[in-house]
Amino acid sequence: MPRSWPEKRRSMTRKSAINIIAAIASSALASGSWAQDRKSTIGRKSTRMQARNDSRAVAPALDKYAQGPIAELWKRPGLTPRDRSIVTVSALIARNLAGEMAHEMNLALDHGVKPRELSEIITHLAFYSGWANGMSAVDVARNVFATRKIGTDQLPQVSPSLLPLNKEAEETRATSVEKQFGSVSPGLVQYTTDVLFRDLWLRPDLAPRDRSLATVAVLIAAGQSAQIPYHLNRAMDNGLTQTEAGEVITHLAFYAGWPNAFSAVAVAKEVFERRPR
Amino acid sequence: MPRSWPEKRRSMTRKSAINIIAAIASSALASGSWAQDRKSTIGRKSTRMQARNDSRAVAPALDKYAQGPIAELWKRPGLTPRDRSIVTVSALIARNLAGEMAHEMNLALDHGVKPRELSEIITHLAFYSGWANGMSAVDVARNVFATRKIGTDQLPQVSPSLLPLNKEAEETRATSVEKQFGSVSPGLVQYTTDVLFRDLWLRPDLAPRDRSLATVAVLIAAGQSAQIPYHLNRAMDNGLTQTEAGEVITHLAFYAGWPNAFSAVAVAKEVFERRPR
């Protein structure tokens, strides 16, 4: 409402400042020192009770849903917790939801995603969700890695030996895209070949199947239905099963919202029907 | 531009710190103490002049549009200020625009949205815009509720008696969705029935018509056109008029951008044409 639209801006800034000071104060009270508190981001036990109180102070049912259907979701057999973590982190990066990102990155590492794999997911999604989204993810991951004492020795090389290229399939792809769009956006076509399919996708520290999983998660989470058919087919070529794909959609209903899941399931249905099982 | 892409990141962090300190300082100057300043987030008068100066320092015409067409928008007869607030808050949650959220939540409460209704809107949108969006909204609302001394006695119960289910309509829906998507994503189909339509939608502290209003606002604001027909029809079944629906689109032109409004109006036209008035 306009009568007061500009006021909120300053009051938010001020409130943020107050919150931050309050958080510093409560952190100091709770854990005695910041150093200790930093450590507790791995254990993540000491602050749990307080945070659940927070959500109870606003929307008490959310905790019930978290303890019920969402807890159950992560245990469903159709997709491993590791895969669910790749999907969840990818969705948060695609939607630039930094608030939940540190927690989910920590959880991904707990679920067996290797630091070098998380590093490659971020690199991959700098291209598939936009450079600035990748940079935000770098900011969050930097703290996660520092807290867990993950050094550069656990990260991918800048220019490693690439996985072998499936020349025939790639030439078919490149020719088709060149024919369709070469005269509309020659730069796009060229970079897609040179930077993405003959470089990024061949980097060895993230399996093509997992790269596809992250890509499909981004497309569903960002509502980019038009790009799902190509990448869902590619994901299945790379080893993702139809059961797993269906479960990715179920998972993202919770983490990217029901509407994105329903738009995706309609596209997936068509993709599955046109593809021999 | 790449020559310096990484620099901005650190300078932003530092600039944020400077802004926060500046905000603390100016707050202390303006209101004498943080305690007083906290109080002023209800009145929202003391900082208005300063904030209008801020926008005038960048884009002077924005204040003119705020005082002109946007002020007029909120007074248009097609939708009550209360409904406009539900639409605005829902759009901000869907787009995770935390900067404006506290102000609009305060305004919603001023416009007669009950705390228990705002609580249910957040719970509802944790499912319709994604869990992390819901959590961001919890963070903002926690401060709004604390400032207004809204206690848990004004919030919905965790597990209240649910509204009666329209069994026939719900079975038609469930059967249709199962038939369409049961083999593609069985988990999605199951959770949609169990968690959404036989639980969330029946929670009594937000009227089904208002739940629909929030849902439709999210779909328009997030550009999820493919999901609008089902939910716009459901909203009208729940009592939203075509005039109100048209005015929701007008309102969201300002709050979610013209392109989303134009994509929505084309879908709404088709929905209206297929539906007897």
Added chain:
Amino acid sequence: MPRSWPEKRRSMTRKSAINIIAAIASSALASGSWAQDRKSTIGRKSTRMQARNDSRAVAPALDKYAQGPIAELWKRPGLTPRDRSIVTVSALIARNLAGEMAHEMNLALDHGVKPRELSEIITHLAFYSGWANGMSAVDVARNVFATRKIGTDQLPQVSPSLLPLNKEAEETRATSVEKQFGSVSPGLVQYTTDVLFRDLWLRPDLAPRDRSLATVAVLIAAGQSAQIPYHLNRAMDNGLTQTEAGEVITHLAFYAGWPNAFSAVAVAKEVFERRPR
């Protein structure tokens, strides 16, 4: 994952506080005073090494891509650096990616975008990407302008003399939109005419061609494919060439993600085919 979902929220707040304090401390150490540090946001040299170290601590290949293909991108002949900056800033505003925004606004000014033009881009995008996105951009630009000592004398007037209206074309547009959507959302139709096409688009401090460039960038960056045909045609009527449009898509592959670029190139192809060169 739900077992601990609420914990992360508090730990993030605390971690943000720690980061901010750390940034203040490191800033003080590095540059001796905040005043000096503020100045360095123009030069942007002193912190570059540190920031590159940050990305190397997470995703070492990103720096390689920044120094390679992205550096090359900005030098491609199809679009001037000034136009690329308009496209980049518009994409960040559309996606509310505040983290990169200050840097890209500074770069835009370095590339010859006038302060009054940047001001008008923000005003324009408050309507084309939503009011709250515009307000976020105001917040960032306020600091950029203050740091560069850009005063209100360099900003557009609130109500300047408008550019002449092409009455015939505008009446054709208005009549067509009224006929299509006048009974669905009369308010949308009215505001589109009064506020957008007979006011905002005629403001003289941003050329119609540049206004179109920003609008098309927003549509591509936000994945609003359905609105691309009208505005891409309008952009070409306003002087954008097909080569430039194709290069906008190439540019946005990096800055808004590959999927948005591929959705856009398919639409652009159709638009180009229906339009005589």
